[in-house]
Amino acid sequence: MKFHPLAAVAAMSLGSAGSAAPVLAPPATLGPQVQPYVHLPAGQIAIQHLRIIDGTGAAPIDDATLLIDGSKIGAILPTGSPVPAGFRTLDGTGETALPGLVGMHNHLYYLQLPNLDASGKFEQPIIIPQMTFSAPRLYLANGVTTMRTTGSVETYTDLALKREIDAGRLVGPHLDVTGPYLEGPGSFFIQNHPITSPEDARKEVAFWGDQGVNSYKAYMNITRAELGAAIKEAHRRGLKLTGHLCSVTYPEAVALGIDDLEHGFFVNTQLDPGKQPDKCSDGGGTPTLLKMTPGSPEANALIKLLVDHHVAVTSTLPVFEQDIPSHAPLQARQMEVLTPQAKEAYLYNRNRVASRAGSPRAEQSLQAYKNDLGLERQFVAAGGLLLAGPDPTGNGGVIPGFGDQREVELLVEAGFTPLEAVKIATLNGATYLGLADRIGTIAPGKNADLFIVKGNPATKIDDIENVVVVFKDGVGYDSARLIQSVKGRFGEY
Numbered sequence: 493m494k495f496h497p498l499a500a501v502a503a504m505s506l507g508s509a510g511s512a513a514p515v516l517a518p519p520a521t522l523g524p525q526v527q528p529y530v531h532l533p534a535g536q537i538a539i540q541h542l543r544i545i546d547g548t549g550a551a552p553i554d555d556a557t558l559l560i561d562g563s564k565i566g567a568i569l570p571t572g573s574p575v576p577a578g579f580r581t582l583d584g585t586g587e588t589a590l591p592g593l594v595g596m597h598n599h600l601y602y603l604q605l606p607n608l609d610a611s612g613k614f615e616q617p618i619i620i621p622q623m624t625f626s627a628p629r630l631y632l633a634n635g636v637t638t639m640r641t642t643g644s645v646e647t648y649t650d651l652a653l654k655r656e657i658d659a660g661r662l663v664g665p666h667l668d669v670t671g672p673y674l675e676g677p678g679s680f681f682i683q684n685h686p687i688t689s690p691e692d693a694r695k696e697v698a699f700w701g702d703q704g705v706n707s708y709k710a711y712m713n714i715t716r717a718e719l720g721a722a723i724k725e726a727h728r729r730g731l732k733l734t735g736h737l738c739s740v741t742y743p744e745a746v747a748l749g750i751d752d753l754e755h756g757f758f759v760n761t762q763l764d765p766g767k768q769p770d771k772c773s774d775g776g777g778t779p780t781l782l783k784m785t786p787g788s789p790e791a792n793a794l795i796k797l798l799v800d801h802h803v804a805v806t807s808t809l810p811v812f813e814q815d816i817p818s819h820a821p822l823q824a825r826q827m828e829v830l831t832p833q834a835k836e837a838y839l840y841n842r843n844r845v846a847s848r849a850g851s852p853r854a855e856q857s858l859q860a861y862k863n864d865l866g867l868e869r870q871f872v873a874a875g876g877l878l879l880a881g882p883d884p885t886g887n888g889g890v891i892p893g894f895g896d897q898r899e900v901e902l903l904v905e906a907g908f909t910p911l912e913a914v915k916i917a918t919l920n921g922a923t924y925l926g927l928a929d930r931i932g933t934i935a936p937g938k939n940a941d942l943f944i945v946k947g948n949p950a951t952k953i954d955d956i957e958n959v960v961v962v963f964k965d966g967v968g969y970d971s972a973r974l975i976q977s978v979k980g981r982f983g984e985y
């Protein structure tokens with residue numbers, strides 16, 4: 493998506509500078525841990541009377557025959573066309589196919605706040621256990637066929653998970669493994685190497701590049717010089733770097749060559765009062781967002797800067813929805829996958845936020861949220877590449893997979909059409925990853941990475957939740973059985 497002349501030169505001269513396994517591995521034989529979740533083995537399948545939302549933003553085809561030929565999409569035929577010999581026919585009446593979701597802010601861990609009490613107090617240190625068992629299943633079950641981990645805690649574990657999934661030994665989506673948070677001293681959590689200098693940042697990027705990560709993420713306490721050194725080393729390896737920033741403002745990060753900015757417009761600190769260079773501000777971006785109303789001169793200038801420099805923005809609305817007192821509660825199907833402790837923590841937090849209703853703080857959260865929605869729409873209208881992900885971290889309120897569907901629903905609430913929202917969550921992610929020729933839309937010749945839901949998300953976006961089957965490389969996975977296998981487990985492992 494972004495052209496880096498220096499990176500191209502370096503890649504040519506250094507040959508195998510990076511050692512990352514590709515995000516999309518060739519399909520492997522599926523082992524005994526995966527087989528129980530296979531609903532339809534790869535083969536020649538014709539699904540008739542199916543509605544198809546192809547992910548380009550185009551109007552749906554209301555009645556088509558979709559041919560899946562091995563690991564690829566064979567063809568989309570008009571209704572009534574003869575089915576080629578050898579294809580098994582299935583009836584898709586009342587169902588809709590969508591491209592597999594490309595989750596661009598999807599973690600594989602769960603944040604734990606020790607001894608969290610009803611007032612929201614907890615003790616340090618914050619601990620982040622891995623959800624290496626439950627999260628990949630929840631993602632795949634809910635239609636996510638490719639995802640970026642967007643910041644890792646146990647990076648070796650995430651790399652090993654990718655290796656096992658790619659080898660057919662564990663079940664889960666295609667992974668873009670992001671390295672550990674590139675973060676200075678004063679990190680939010682203890683399991684992170686604190687970067688101390690630009691050379692240290694470069695070494696950290698180089699080390700994890702050699703271990704095989706696919707991408708990088710900078711975090712809230714990093715200096716401009718450290719971020720610049722990290723970006724340079726990432727680009728030298730032909731890899732991209734995103735950031736959940738605070739100490740570095742959005743315009744500063746653009747000038748340093750960042751590829752993507754996480755959390756929409758929530759964490760830009762350029763107008764925060766008292767912002768010191770290279771230091772995170774107290775407001776963490778909220779004062780800037782409150783000032784930066786959509787269409788204001790400040791907003792217009794920032795959006796032009798991002799679009800001109802081809803910097804993507806990742807929308808993570810589900811995690812911010814949690815700060816709105818009137819936000820939707822978790823559905824029963826989501827509550828069921830949480831451990832009892834995670835359920836309790838979620839309910840504490842939900843009550844705490846609900847009790848703020850009408851307070852100045854709640855009004856501020858609501859205004860910031862509204863401004864962000866408007867800015868995300870303005871960014872897309874100006875030609876910006878908006879990506880989507882739920883950011884499932886703490887408090888149980890955002891859950892892998894379910895959260896990816898919620899992100900699409902919230903994009904529609906923000907004013908995007910359902911077809912635009914689907915495109916943001918599919919083709920745009922594929923485009924950013926440089927994989928749009930293989931995934932992100934339903935088109936002949938592309939990988940058969942797609943999912944089928946009951947209903948019609950083009951008119952009722954909530955139907956995206958009614959997943960029947962998820963195809964990854966032409967293998968149809970049983971959504972319900974995957975979810976059943978992690979009931980009561982998310983938050984534990």
Ligand SMILES: [Zn+2]
Nearest residue numbers: 597643883885
């Ligand atoms: Zn995150």
